[in-house]
Amino acid sequence: MFTIVSKKNIAPQEFDIWVEAPRIAKHTKAGQFVVIRIDECGERIPLTIADNDEKKGLIRLIFQVIGNTTAKMSTLEVGDSILDISGPLGTPSEIKNYGTVLMVGGGVGIAALYPIIKALKLAGNKVITILGGRTSDLVIMKEDCAEYSDELIITTDDGSEGMKGVVTGAMEMVVEKGEEIDHCWCIGPSIMMKYGAITAKKLNLPIFVSLNSLMIDGTGMCGCCRVTVDNKIRFACVDGPEFDGLKVDWDEFMSRLTQYKKEEKASMKKYETEVGEQPWH
Amino acid sequence: MALDFSKEKTPIKEQEPKVRSKNFEEVCLGYTVEEGILEAGRCIDCKTKPCVAGCPVAIDIPGFIKCIKNNDMPGAAAILDEYTNLPAVCGRVCPQETQCEELCTVGKIKGFEPVAIGKLERLVADWKYANTKKEVAKKSKKSDVKMGKVAVIGSGPAGLTVAGDLAKLGYEVKIYEALHAAGGVLTYGIPEFRLPMKIVEMEIGAMKDLGIDIECNVVVGKTITMQEIMQEFDACFIAVGAGTPLFQGITGTNLNGVYSASEYLTRINLMHGYKFPEYDTPVIKSKNVVVIGGGNVAMDAARCAKRLGAKNVTIVYRRTLKELPARIEEYHHAVEEDINFNWLTNPIEYVNDGKGQLCAVKCIKMELGEPDDSGRRRPVPIEGSEFTFDADCAIEAIGQASNKILLDTFPELKLNKWGNIEADPETGETSVPGIFAGGDIVTGAATVILAMGAGKGAAVAIDSYIKNRYKPK
Ligand SMILES: Cc1cc2nc3c(=O)[nH]c(=O)nc-3n(C[C@H](O)[C@H](O)[C@H](O)COP(=O)(O)OP(=O)(O)OC[C@H]3O[C@@H](n4cnc5c(N)ncnc54)[C@H](O)[C@@H]3O)c2cc1C
Numbered sequence: 202m203f204t205i206v207s208k209k210n211i212a213p214q215e216f217d218i219w220v221e222a223p224r225i226a227k228h229t230k231a232g233q234f235v236v237i238r239i240d241e242c243g244e245r246i247p248l249t250i251a252d253n254d255e256k257k258g259l260i261r262l263i264f265q266v267i268g269n270t271t272a273k274m275s276t277l278e279v280g281d282s283i284l285d286i287s288g289p290l291g292t293p294s295e296i297k298n299y300g301t302v303l304m305v306g307g308g309v310g311i312a313a314l315y316p317i318i319k320a321l322k323l324a325g326n327k328v329i330t331i332l333g334g335r336t337s338d339l340v341i342m343k344e345d346c347a348e349y350s351d352e353l354i355i356t357t358d359d360g361s362e363g364m365k366g367v368v369t370g371a372m373e374m375v376v377e378k379g380e381e382i383d384h385c386w387c388i389g390p391s392i393m394m395k396y397g398a399i400t401a402k403k404l405n406l407p408i409f410v411s412l413n414s415l416m417i418d419g420t421g422m423c424g425c426c427r428v429t430v431d432n433k434i435r436f437a438c439v440d441g442p443e444f445d446g447l448k449v450d451w452d453e454f455m456s457r458l459t460q461y462k463k464e465e466k467a468s469m470k471k472y473e474t475e476v477g478e479q480p481w482h
Numbered sequence: 483m484a485l486d487f488s489k490e491k492t493p494i495k496e497q498e499p500k501v502r503s504k505n506f507e508e509v510c511l512g513y514t515v516e517e518g519i520l521e522a523g524r525c526i527d528c529k530t531k532p533c534v535a536g537c538p539v540a541i542d543i544p545g546f547i548k549c550i551k552n553n554d555m556p557g558a559a560a561i562l563d564e565y566t567n568l569p570a571v572c573g574r575v576c577p578q579e580t581q582c583e584e585l586c587t588v589g590k591i592k593g594f595e596p597v598a599i600g601k602l603e604r605l606v607a608d609w610k611y612a613n614t615k616k617e618v619a620k621k622s623k624k625s626d627v628k629m630g631k632v633a634v635i636g637s638g639p640a641g642l643t644v645a646g647d648l649a650k651l652g653y654e655v656k657i658y659e660a661l662h663a664a665g666g667v668l669t670y671g672i673p674e675f676r677l678p679m680k681i682v683e684m685e686i687g688a689m690k691d692l693g694i695d696i697e698c699n700v701v702v703g704k705t706i707t708m709q710e711i712m713q714e715f716d717a718c719f720i721a722v723g724a725g726t727p728l729f730q731g732i733t734g735t736n737l738n739g740v741y742s743a744s745e746y747l748t749r750i751n752l753m754h755g756y757k758f759p760e761y762d763t764p765v766i767k768s769k770n771v772v773v774i775g776g777g778n779v780a781m782d783a784a785r786c787a788k789r790l791g792a793k794n795v796t797i798v799y800r801r802t803l804k805e806l807p808a809r810i811e812e813y814h815h816a817v818e819e820d821i822n823f824n825w826l827t828n829p830i831e832y833v834n835d836g837k838g839q840l841c842a843v844k845c846i847k848m849e850l851g852e853p854d855d856s857g858r859r860r861p862v863p864i865e866g867s868e869f870t871f872d873a874d875c876a877i878e879a880i881g882q883a884s885n886k887i888l889l890d891t892f893p894e895l896k897l898n899k900w901g902n903i904e905a906d907p908e909t910g911e912t913s914v915p916g917i918f919a920g921g922d923i924v925t926g927a928a929t930v931i932l933a934m935g936a937g938k939g940a941a942v943a944i945d946s947y948i949k950n951r952y953k954p955k
């Protein structure tokens with residue numbers, strides 16, 4: 202059983218849990234994810250493995266309450282367990298010494314960026330990290346990221362912390378300052394990744410993004426997660442989730458994310474009628 | 483020769499098409515024991531029993547049929563048990579008409595239909611689960627002294643068969659399954675109205691009673707490596723299926739509303755999407771559905787779409803009824819359920835409504851040209867014959883390729899030119915000693931019973947491999 206051993210509320214509607222999953226903890230590499238299912242009627246949803254502790258046999262998951270499954274998940278407490286966790290899935294990030302890397306994260310995407318930051322730092326890179334959010338509270342994992350970054354820049358839309366503005370502005374600023382960047386990663390909401398990629402192109406920087414497509418199995422069996430990269434059909438769960446950001450068909454990707462909007466709403470509504478007023482309101 | 487029995491198979495009860503096309507309950511209701519005895523009476527117990535040769539696992543068909551005739555259902559069940567671990571499944575989904583029943587002597591007599599072997603097999607299996615489950619379970623429990631440890635990767639029919647046979651021989655068997663539920667295609671692909679989940683669960687339950695340990699949520703190659711498996715086990719059988727959907731790759735393939743049959747059926751079967759929102763996974767309910775392909779998978783997808791409430795469901799196939807690879811029974815069922823067929827037609831574009839959603843499928847008419855490698859006449863497009871269907875959903879069921887999730891992590895294993903594992907068709911031996919393989923991952927997408935046949939052969943080979951390995955020198 203995949204028992205939750207710790208739980209923290211790290212931002213409004215965002216939770217940080219450690220779960221027992223020894224075999225996954227043993228084999229996890231940066232950039233990989235798990236697919237979880239909470240209960241018998243549950244959906245299978247992908248979540249990044251934000252960290253792992255091989256010795257204790259634990260993996261760390263950070264999730265944002267956004268719909269039915271993540272809402273249910275937020276009600277699980279220490280000692281409860283998750284019915285199914287399978288992984289580590291996906292192709293790991295390409296970790297090596299690039300020289301200087303620019304790591305850009307936003308929203309809950311920071312959870313996916315963090316293990317890559319850590320691995321790149323341990324591989325000897327100079328790591329410059331930009332974390333963005335609407336407001337200070339929503340910029341998660343600042344300390345975790347700072348530990349493995351040579352420089353940490355925060356941006357907020359409302360100016361409540363760090364630079365006022367969005368992450369792409371900070372990307373340009375870093376380059377203007379004269380930093381020689383060898384590679385970037387940008388992980389966050391799709392719209393942020395799209396503009397991150399556009400900015401990288403302008404700045405002539407190679408960039409990886411991590412595509413959070415809809416998924417079911419996560420093993421290449423259903424084709425639900427397909428995306429167009431470099432004019433080819435690729436499966437985000439096995440060929441990705443990381444791809445060359447300059448080659449992604451962003452509009453198609455974002456459109457595919459909306460496929461089940463109506464059903465997702467219905468599902469959440471049904472759950473809320475069952476449980477009544479909940480803390481995520 | 484005076485034949486004192488009916489020319490036709492004993493009729494079997496089915497749900498009415500109008501009723502069943504609105505529910506996911508089983509279409510075929512099966513024989514009663516009395517009907518079974520009647521049908522068993524049509525087997526003339528012929529000397530040459532060609533039916534047995536037509537069965538990939540060589541079931542003693544006249545033997546179990548004779549038991550039914552004598553109203554000895556436990557006897558019939560015991561005979562089936564010797565040959566197959568999944569009789570309730572095979573009796574339902576085997577392409578009987580091209581296997582055992584095709585060769586049946588009675589069917590060779592002018593004007594006579596063959597004995598309904600598959601339906602009789604199903605009757606015996608269902609009877610067994612309804613009547614003797616506990617007893618069967620107890621009898622087959624083996625002692626704790628194990629002959630060796632075998633890992634099986636994948637819990638589809640091939641994996642289950644090898645596991646069952648090895649457990650019966652006294653081995654400790656562990657099945658690793660990537661998904662959260664066992665059964666392979668039986669669980670995630672074939673819909674409930676053809677193969678109810680509770681039947682699959684019962685057959686798998688019977689295997690667990692043999693002492694087989696099935697661990698789900700283990701993606702071999704990711705959760706554990708092949709190296710770890712080779713260290714821990716004496717031998718390993720790879721039965722990971724042909725589980726990656728192919729797409730034609732025509733314009734618009736990634737539009738919303740376009741699915742692979744694998745996704746569509748997985749949402750419905752594995753995730754119970756047809757019971758949304760009781761179950762959390764949604765499946766789109768569409769009005770006009772076009773299904774591309776002509777196999778069992780295409781029939782299943784089309785019939786599911788109908789059950790989800792679609793008004794028009796059209797199967798588009800580039801050849802003709804004569805070449806249709808689906809089971810003929812399923813084709814008939816589909817026709818009864820008001821599924822339209824468009825022969826000699828191929829889609830060439832999925833049309834975007836301007837908002838990323840499919841609104842129509844553009845097709846072209848085909849004609850049959852010269853035979854191709856498979857001996858079937860190759861369809862060629864007729865220029866200028868393009869036409870368009872209104873469609874808010876298109877489902878591609880054009881085949882599956884081998885899933886690479888394990889193979890990519892195990893380059894030592896030799897593959898053939900189609901990307902499947904190269905393995906001896908009899909024994910399942912691969913290029914790596916101690917590693918055996920069978921089922922769809924070796925043959926490409928095939929059938930349940932062929933996968934089981936591969937499992938049977940491999941069980942024998944694995945047994946002798948392990949015995950030889952530990953033979954005192
Ligand atoms: C490889 C990968 C890694 C991910 N890692 C994390 C993570 O570490 N933490 C985290 O909080 N989330 C992560 N996600 C997103 C997460 O899977 C979704 O938030 C989750 O599926 C939502 O489920 P739900 O039932 O709560 O919401 P739903 O009701 O299913 O969806 C609510 C809204 O979320 C959007 N959504 C649904 N599924 C996804 C998805 N797969 N990706 C993005 N948006 C989606 C929909 O557009 C919808 O509007 C990841 C996704 C992928 C593919």
Ligand SMILES: Cc1cc2nc3c(=O)[nH]c(=O)nc-3n(C[C@H](O)[C@H](O)[C@H](O)COP(=O)(O)OP(=O)(O)OC[C@H]3O[C@@H](n4cnc5c(N)ncnc54)[C@H](O)[C@@H]3O)c2cc1C
Binds near residue numbers: 636637658667722929
């Ligand atoms: C919709 C549909 C309808 C069909 N209808 C019929 C029919 O009517 N009659 C018939 O005879 N045949 C039918 N078939 C074909 C038949 O189901 C297959 O030929 C058969 O299931 C193959 O069995 P298998 O054991 O080789 O693989 P599968 O049944 O595919 O099982 C393979 C299993 O391995 C698991 N796996 C994959 N990779 C890993 C890994 N790395 N680690 C752990 N587990 C892994 C998969 O999750 C899966 O559960 C149909 C197929 C489909 C898709």
Ligand code: SF4
Binds near residue numbers: 536
């Ligand atoms: S397993 Fe299939 S081929 Fe063999 S007897 Fe049964 S239905 Fe016929």
Ligand code: SF4
Binds near residue numbers: 533543588597
């Ligand atoms: S071939 Fe037909 S008649 Fe002969 S034994 Fe088999 S089922 Fe009976």
Ligand code: FES
Binds near residue numbers: 422424426427438
């Ligand atoms: S999630 Fe099914 S193929 Fe990627």
